Amino acid sequence: MRPLLHVDQVKKSFLQPNQKLFGRKQNHIIRDVSFSLYQGECLGIVGESGSGKSTLGKLILGLEKPDSGKVLFDNIDIHQRQGRHLTVRKNISAVFQDYHASVNPYFTVEQIIAEPIDIYEKLSSAMKKERIHQLLEQVGLNSSFYHRYPHKISGGQLQRVCIARAIACAPKFILFDEAVSSLDISVQAQILSLLAQLQQQLNLTSIFITHDLTTVTYLCDRVMFFYQGRIIEHINPISNLSNVKHAYSKQLLQSVLGF
Ligand SMILES: Nc1ncnc2c1ncn2[C@@H]1O[C@H](COP(=O)(O)OP(=O)(O)OP(=O)(O)O)[C@@H](O)[C@H]1O
Numbered sequence: 001m002r003p004l005l006h007v008d009q010v011k012k013s014f015l016q017p018n019q020k021l022f023g024r025k026q027n028h029i030i031r032d033v034s035f036s037l038y039q040g041e042c043l044g045i046v047g048e049s050g051s052g053k054s055t056l057g058k059l060i061l062g063l064e065k066p067d068s069g070k071v072l073f074d075n076i077d078i079h080q081r082q083g084r085h086l087t088v089r090k091n092i093s094a095v096f097q098d099y100h101a102s103v104n105p106y107f108t109v110e111q112i113i114a115e116p117i118d119i120y121e122k123l124s125s126a127m128k129k130e131r132i133h134q135l136l137e138q139v140g141l142n143s144s145f146y147h148r149y150p151h152k153i154s155g156g157q158l159q160r161v162c163i164a165r166a167i168a169c170a171p172k173f174i175l176f177d178e179a180v181s182s183l184d185i186s187v188q189a190q191i192l193s194l195l196a197q198l199q200q201q202l203n204l205t206s207i208f209i210t211h212d213l214t215t216v217t218y219l220c221d222r223v224m225f226f227y228q229g230r231i232i233e234h235i236n237p238i239s240n241l242s243n244v245k246h247a248y249s250k251q252l253l254q255s256v257l258g259f
Pocket of ligand 1: 029052054055056211
């Protein structure tokens with residue numbers, strides 16, 4: 001079976017300005033990363049802050065270009081012209097940590113969710129309205145949210161709106177980058193339960209980027225440990241988590257389980 005997503009020997013560095021007038025150092029953030037993701041799978045990527053997880057996410061979403069290597073989505077290189085086509089991009093979606101920065105503060109909930117629908121699908125206004133109502137219901141919000149602005153709803157509710165927007169055009173793949181990290185613990189649990197439910201209903205293929213192993217064990221089928229821009233360990237299936245070998249993975253696991 002062909003993977004839906006194939007990350008092939010991807011490397012990424014950034015130019016780091018230093019104190020000298022001339023000469024800037026290359027900061028190697030992603031060092032030769034390869035993995036595949038198959039339809040219906042949920043993959044967790046865990047690692048400490050600064051290890052390069054979000055940069056890898058941006059490379060997968062096509063927001064950053066690799067120095068070398070490829071990101072193939074449905075066998076199409078997303079950094080080449082064909083990969084920038086709307087028919088490819090429609091199938092790649094994301095939910096980020098900072099829900100306030102992810103939305104236009106002058107848009108209503110209706111307008112926020114309508115954004116991808118307007119870009120990727122040309123629906124009549126009645127059909128669009130109907131779709132948005134369905135989506136709101138799917139993420140546990142009622143129609144009273146339709147005309148509300150981001151600053152008039154809670155963080156958890158706004159993240160639900162972002163999730164509704166992410167699934168609005170039934171993408172094949174969603175990347176969640178620390179999607180629950182900035183919410184209160186009780187709200188985190190509600191959103192995680194919503195995501196687990198949506199994953200089942202929609203048979204989503206997804207990647208969960210997080211520093212929190214608990215989230216990963218709750219949602220993911222397998223997990224990759226990321227350290228200094230490299231995958232240092234891959235646990236598949238997630239039920240084998242207690243068998244981690246690498247010292248860093250063990251340390252992360254111990255910090256969660258406390259043994
Ligand atoms: N556009 C950029 N230009 C220069 N450096 C960058 C850029 N984007 C990221 N970096 C650097 O890359 C490194 C990895 O950042 P990244 O956000 O990918 O890590 P992370 O593992 O997601 O961390 P966190 O969990 O804190 O979000 C950091 O040192 C960051 O400063």
